């Protein structure tokens with residue numbers, strides 16, 4: 254017997270004579286849309302102006318939040334008043350979210366959202382183009398193509414290449430890997446697969462600091478995660494190019510097919526920039542596809558005094574960037590660029606090129622994994638137009654300057670130990686003066702790891718300032734990433750004392766709970 258309650262659907266409600274507009278529960282009159290829209294925008298504006306005065310996040314449990322939603326309430330059979338529903342939902346989101354637009358949000362590489370992007374998402378949804386095909390989204394397709402070109406320009410990447418918007422850095426990197434796979438295989442890998450008879454084992458090279466997208470991508474592409482050669486790094490956590498050469502040679506000698514080398518333009522943990530020009534050189538000599546994971550850091554190429562290695566971006570066969578990081582687009586917006594647009598068609602298309610009025614028209618369905626596609630480009634395009642190249646250069650440059658300022662403040666603090674500083678990521682840990690003697694000893698390090706782990710947990714729930722963590726050469730460090738145009742010098746200057754004060758409390762609690770009092 255079914256435990257579900259059977260509910261008879263109401264009879265359809267079309268007028269018998271077919272005259273007049275159709276009655277449909279989701280329809281909204283223009284007047285009502287205007288009224289609700291104004292209310293929502295007013296509420297959003299009030300919320301945004303109050304963000305700096307509130308906490309970054311609240312310490313709430315999954316159970317508390319589920320209870321707010323009515324626990325296991327069933328799907329409502331009938332609808333609700335739209336105005337009340339929107340007002341209630343706005344309060345729900347404003348009051349129970351982690352606010353990455355807060356000036357003291359330093360956690361992860363998630364940016365504060367640009368207001369013009371918020372409005373852009375609304376505008377995109379109003380028109381709702383399907384940017385999978387030119388015919389379904391004519392102006393949207395052209396805006397996306399222009400966005401891709403402008404992003405290339407911002408990076409110093411050839412603007413006559415191709416690319417498209419995707420959901421984020423993971424997908425942008427994956428698209429690059431699929432393009433590399435189709436280009437590298439000397440058999441029809443798309444039809445016959447990676448394990449075709451006589452196929453050589455495809456190999457991928459990246460530093461041990463590369464992001465986890467590479468595991469997902471090699472898994473999904475059928476290569477298997479074992480296809481990746483994780484290479485050692487130098488003292489600044491950058492890929493060791495000598496090790497790359499040696500690994501490629503060893504794999505060739507073993508009969509494998511080296512396919513792709515990945516360089517990071519800003520690693521996720523510490524912002525290290527791999528020696529991109531040198532990796533490009535190896536790829537050229539060895540016939541490998543050169544992909545740059547610039548999801549976090551590639552946009553720093555637009556800022557004053559960019560790391561010189563970023564000049565190597567221009568040499569890549571493909572580059573992944575994340576407009577929802579350093580272009581401050583609201584989630585989601587990733588972007589992949591390729592030197593030769595035909596390589597994306599080679600990897601994804603099942604149609605011949607499409608011509609419209611005698612010109613080749615872009616059908617993005619043929620350039621990436623998606624079929625129906627939203628208009629992600631609009632929010633990015635609007636922000637690029639609102640502030641231009643100079644606006645971005647200034648905001649990214651200021652984020653980097655603030656990160657360096659934080660590193661100097663941490664170094665000057667008696668209870669903090671500075672770690673790495675690169676791009677806009679600073680790492681450090683809490684090491685009060687009486688624990689300094691234990692640094693580098695096994696017991697001292699174990700205690701500092703436990704202490705900083707507990708400290709991070711407290712910082713992430715207390716809401717005063719939000720940081721994340723990195724493990725650098727086996728040590729557990731706190732990590733502040735500034736991808737946030739709201740963060741001001743005063744926010745950065747406040748962080749060391751917040752961390753040290755919280756650290757004292759956490760240490761007392763840890764020791765009282767039976768932890769050790771230090772070495």
Ligand SMILES: *Cc1c(COP(=O)(O)O)cnc(C)c1O
Pocket residue numbers: 362420421422423424426464466517519520521546547548549550575587
């Ligand atoms: C963030 C990041 C990614 C993943 O990007 P998502 O947008 O989170 O999918 C990949 N690589 C690096 C270096 C990153 O910083």
